[in-house]
Amino acid sequence: MRISDLFKTATIGVTVNKGRSLLTMLGIIIGVGSVVLMTGVGKSMEGVILGQIGILGPKTLALWPGNQGPEGGAASIQPGFDSIKLSDVEAMKKLTTIQTPVPIVFVPGDAQFGRETTDPRIIATTPGYYLNQNIEIEEGRAHDEDDEQTQSAVAVIGPDIVEDLFFSKNPIGKRIEVANRKFTVIGILKPVGTQFFQNMDDRIMIPFSVAQAMINRSYLDMVTFRSVNGPDTARLDVQLLLRQRHQITAPKEGEDDTENDDFLVRTAEQAQDILGSVSLGLTMFITMVAGISLVVGGIGIMNIMLVAVSERTKEIGLRKAVGAKKNDVLFQFLVESVYFTFIGGMIGVLGGLFLAYIIALIVNQYLAQYTFGISPGAIVVALVVSAIVGLVFGIYPARRASRLSPMEALRYE
Amino acid sequence: MLFDIDLKIEKGESLAIMGPSGSGKSTLMHIIGFLDHFTSGTFLFHGEPTRQMDDDKLAQIRATRVSFVFQAFNLLPRTSVKDNVMLPLIYHPSIPVDEREKRVKKAIEAVDLSDRSDFLSNQLSGGQKQRVAIARALVTEPEVIFADEPTGNLDSKSGIQVMSALQDLHEAGHTIVIVTHEKTTAEHADRIIQLYDGRIVSDTTKFKTRVAKKESSLK
Numbered sequence: 001m002r003i004s005d006l007f008k009t010a011t012i013g014v015t016v017n018k019g020r021s022l023l024t025m026l027g028i029i030i031g032v033g034s035v036v037l038m039t040g041v042g043k044s045m046e047g048v049i050l051g052q053i054g055i056l057g058p059k060t061l062a063l064w065p066g067n068q069g070p071e072g073g074a075a076s077i078q079p080g081f082d083s084i085k086l087s088d089v090e091a092m093k094k095l096t097t098i099q100t101p102v103p104i105v106f107v108p109g110d111a112q113f114g115r116e117t118t119d120p121r122i123i124a125t126t127p128g129y130y131l132n133q134n135i136e137i138e139e140g141r142a143h144d145e146d147d148e149q150t151q152s153a154v155a156v157i158g159p160d161i162v163e164d165l166f167f168s169k170n171p172i173g174k175r176i177e178v179a180n181r182k183f184t185v186i187g188i189l190k191p192v193g194t195q196f197f198q199n200m201d202d203r204i205m206i207p208f209s210v211a212q213a214m215i216n217r218s219y220l221d222m223v224t225f226r227s228v229n230g231p232d233t234a235r236l237d238v239q240l241l242l243r244q245r246h247q248i249t250a251p252k253e254g255e256d257d258t259e260n261d262d263f264l265v266r267t268a269e270q271a272q273d274i275l276g277s278v279s280l281g282l283t284m285f286i287t288m289v290a291g292i293s294l295v296v297g298g299i300g301i302m303n304i305m306l307v308a309v310s311e312r313t314k315e316i317g318l319r320k321a322v323g324a325k326k327n328d329v330l331f332q333f334l335v336e337s338v339y340f341t342f343i344g345g346m347i348g349v350l351g352g353l354f355l356a357y358i359i360a361l362i363v364n365q366y367l368a369q370y371t372f373g374i375s376p377g378a379i380v381v382a383l384v385v386s387a388i389v390g391l392v393f394g395i396y397p398a399r400r401a402s403r404l405s406p407m408e409a410l411r412y413e
Numbered sequence: 414m415l416f417d418i419d420l421k422i423e424k425g426e427s428l429a430i431m432g433p434s435g436s437g438k439s440t441l442m443h444i445i446g447f448l449d450h451f452t453s454g455t456f457l458f459h460g461e462p463t464r465q466m467d468d469d470k471l472a473q474i475r476a477t478r479v480s481f482v483f484q485a486f487n488l489l490p491r492t493s494v495k496d497n498v499m500l501p502l503i504y505h506p507s508i509p510v511d512e513r514e515k516r517v518k519k520a521i522e523a524v525d526l527s528d529r530s531d532f533l534s535n536q537l538s539g540g541q542k543q544r545v546a547i548a549r550a551l552v553t554e555p556e557v558i559f560a561d562e563p564t565g566n567l568d569s570k571s572g573i574q575v576m577s578a579l580q581d582l583h584e585a586g587h588t589i590v591i592v593t594h595e596k597t598t599a600e601h602a603d604r605i606i607q608l609y610d611g612r613i614v615s616d617t618t619k620f621k622t623r624v625a626k627k628e629s630s631l632k
Contacts, residue, residue, distance in 0.1 A: 001503060002503070002510070009503070318489070319500070321475060321481050321487075322476065322480065322481075322504060322549070323473065323475045323476020323477070323553075324472060325504070326472070405449065406448050406449075406475075407448045410483065
């Protein structure tokens with residue numbers, strides 16, 4: 001039997017009952033579709049993270065109290081949550097490998113203007129923050145050292161706050177109430193959307209000195225600074241300085257050198273790696289689930305092929321009677337089964353790409369750095385795996401078909 | 414089960430195997446038609462023993478040297494007359510692809526169905542279906558055509574058409590073996606063998622009757 005005849009015969013075999021063929025392929029379509037979709041979304045997220053690191057700049061570093069970091073969850077920051085004091089920041093200013101260390105305190109409370117209320121993130125910090133985070137001002141000005149010195153009650157607000165409290169009115173110069181104290185709005189932030197899964201447009205920035213008077217707290221929630229000669233030197237210097245200042249004992253042999261620290265320093269690159277591995281982990285997990293659905297789809301195909309073999313027993317008998325060899329029948333059914341999974345895989349790829357595209361269109365409205373991404377490797381792997389699924393689950397029904405004796409098959413009712 | 418079968422079929426003969434159901438006539442046809450293995454005895458085809466042949470060898474003989482017409486027609490459903498007749502050619506090891514169309518056309522002409530060649534098999538009457546099956550049987554130009562109850566599912570008029578088509582093949586030089594329990598069908602053949610309980614009880618050639626060797630031992 002010629003290869004072309006084999007494929008023609010198998011094509012007829014799967015197209016005779018199109019509705020059933022489509023249902024048979026559904027498991028594979030969903031499996032491959034979700035693999036393609038999830039790897040595409042993963043790719044897009046990777047682009048977003050890289051883009052955000054780009055905005056922040058590779059020079060910016062962050063210091064947190066506690067040694068679990070924000071990605072460890074809020075509860076785990078507790079041991080040592082008050083470990084970083086303003087005096088630490090003062091000491092950091094003496095280091096030559098870093099610049100503009102800025103203290104940050106998150107002030108609880110809401111913001112009000114007239115009858116409107118909103119729930120912002122109130123960030124009390126010094127002017128260096130604007131530099132470290134590459135924050136741009138859309139209108140008005142950022143607060144400066146004079147405001148810190150005079151403890152003036154001024155606020156710089158994000159575009160979401162403008163929208164929530166002022167609608168279309170110009171907020172510059174208006175008095176708003178932040179955490180139960182009156183502030184004058186002096187500037188509006190340029191919209192940047194979401195960074196590291198956090199909305200950056202709902203911030204209110206107030207002078208650090210004002211906040212200190214308000215909440216009377218000696219410890220800090222976060223410190224950011226910039227490196228002068230590369231992030232790694234900066235990180236090591238800050239670590240050494242703080243260990244010395246906090247009298248941290250050296251960790252035991254074989255332990256991580258940050259083991260006993262009551263603080264955590266992260267470079268932008270490390271943050272990128274962590275976010276990257278989180279999104280990779282998620283992608284892997286969902287891909288695994290999709291893989292299971294491929295196997296389930298394969299079992300569905302085996303089932304349908306077994307039905308087809310018994311339904312078409314007469315046809316098999318006839319083919320054998322007119323001279324089909326065992327292998328002719330075996331390959332015919334095998335190719336039919338691979339057809340199901342391969343065509344199903346193709347439909348799945350197209351469907352997955354389409355969905356990823358739609359998601360990109362929608363998410364892009366809220367997250368400008370999110371663009372449509374494709375993972376070509378995953379597509380190839382998904383197609384190959386689905387073809388293999390067809391082979392593996394097709395072989396049993398195909399063997400059964402090929403072993404039928406022509407006479408018994410013809411007599412089968 | 415067959416017993417003491419001693420049968421020689423000459424090239425170009427037209428033979429009818431008769432007998433009631435259970436007499437073994439189908440079993441005999443399956444063996445001499447290379448459809449089934451047999452466990453004892455000898456069957457020589459062109460002087461070559463066939464008992465040791467494996468499935469693929471039998472399949473190859475079915476593809477090239479013998480073919481079948483079945484009682485139930487066994488056409489591929491929802492498939493055109495042309496494609497049904499084409500079927501044996503895709504399993505034939507040596508007929509080139511560009512010769513297929515020509516052969517199919519010739520075979521369909523031979524059974525007088527040229528005007529139906531694009532019809533689907535389920536759009537045909539029983540007699541037409543059986544003629545398609547005959548076209549399918551002759552498209553590879555086999556040496557022997559076996560017909561298993563070819564008129565069994567047909568009315569008498571269609572039956573006569575089918576038998577005359579088979580007769581034409583015989584006249585064209587093919588060896589024809591018909592298995593039937595109908596006397597009218599068997600009478601189209603030159604030679605009639607009667608089977609009973611797996612044994613040949615009579616072997617009659619037209620105009621000349623001779624008693625089968627084993628007949629006496631049966632009675």
